[in-house]
Amino acid sequence: MGVAEKKTVEMEEDKKLEIGYWKIRGLAAPLRMMCVYSGVDFNNAAYEVTGEPGNYDLSAWFDVKPTLKEKNPLINLPYVIDPDTGTVITQSNACLTFLGRRFGLNGKDEAELIKVEQCLCQVFDLRNDSVRLYYGSDFSDNAKANFVNKTVPTHYGKFEGWLEYNKTDYLAGDNPTTPDFHLVELISQGEEFAKFLNVDSFLKPFPLLKAYFDRFMALEGIKKYYESDMAAFPINNKSAHFK
Template sequence: MNSSNSITIGYWSTKGLGSVCRQVVIYAGHKLIARNYKLQPVIDNNNVSFDGSDWTNKDKIELKKKNSLINLPYMEILDNEGNEHLISQSNACLLYLGRKFNMLGNTDVEKTRCDQLLFETNDLRSIITSFAYTHFQNIELEQEAAKEVFTKAFQKNDAGKMQKFEHWLSSNHNSIFLLNNNVSIPDFNLFDVLDFYIEFLKHYNFVDKQNNDEILSAVGYPKLNKFFIDFKSLPKMSKYFNSILYSLPYTNKSANFGSGIKGNKWDIKIQTDNTPFEIIL
């Protein structure tokens, strides 16, 4: 367990579900110890499989004795009374951090708005994550599936996912962030997922533009575009954006999309994972 002023987040050497927890700790001004486990590709007779023993055969064994739900991400933290907490489940980690740093709203109404927004951003993430981890028999099938993701997320009718946030931001007294003008936990999740979708839009040529700060407007979501820029400009986030953590791949090496450089797939032949096991910020 680490010292009282630092919070440890354990996750794979990717952004995935660990990225938002890391961001919140950095934003809150706490010392972050990011422990990064590496999934290793194994080639056997031209078949590729992935070995997670860097996690499963090492820290997982000891941590499981303390919390039988242990998973990645996990968080180790000392509370103000000096009690040790080992927490798994990304939403539980985020809710804990939100309560600790007062980033889940103040009134019951605000708290419930944060809950809804957090779970809505999770739904948005699930669409692109399940696509990213699907392997297709050919490029046509991949493009067809990408179009389905685009429709589910960006369609302008009531079924579309992005329009929910666009309307939420418009009807929320034009506040900068989802809850109000202060950053709350679902903002981190929304930013992180939008960042991933922007890479998707570029990779599958749903937009001509290459500047990330223009892409959401280009597909008809100006409020989300503004949210994206405002969040990125937060002075307390610059430490994260300037760190190696922001340059980690979106997905793990077994994914078809976002596991390599930008939207590309991890290239076993030319890429090596040099992420340090511990990154302290």
């Protein structure tokens, strides 16, 4: 089996991998999605923010954080706990690539791995520009228009060009790899934001990216994830303008 092919990872019933994050989609959605796609049962440690604006209660996470900090001084959300060793992994792309290695989703060879690593970084640029608007101090009509008319087309245009240049079904090859899970989740979030703004689909000018998105969403493991309760979590936390 090529390492880029989907494979089911067997684990002892009492030793589940754990993914920790806020009780939102956010940065944990691709991690959770990778587990569902790979047929891996896991503990979804979802920390819920409660309270009202000006008085949010983050204690669900911060009460637990000191214990995890004893195992990893860098601890933050998201994190993954390896059920075999107890190792705590944090930082988003480190968590993604850890699961990618575990599930055989980091590419079948060095050439695909190079693409995986580049695309993970490029996808994170899109994520950062998105949350800058969703959580930022400027959510004015001008800021939203700039995001729709400049920010999104810039990022989507890069991925459209990447797909055209590489002529593959997915970002690194003809099988899904780790960055696909994050990019598709961000596109899904973007489609929800387009509805929120009552504008056309962000994918409309990008036929290759649209076909890519539809192809990935049609995969059985991906359909299973998006039918789950986890996919019904809010996209962003309570403090965001767009939730």
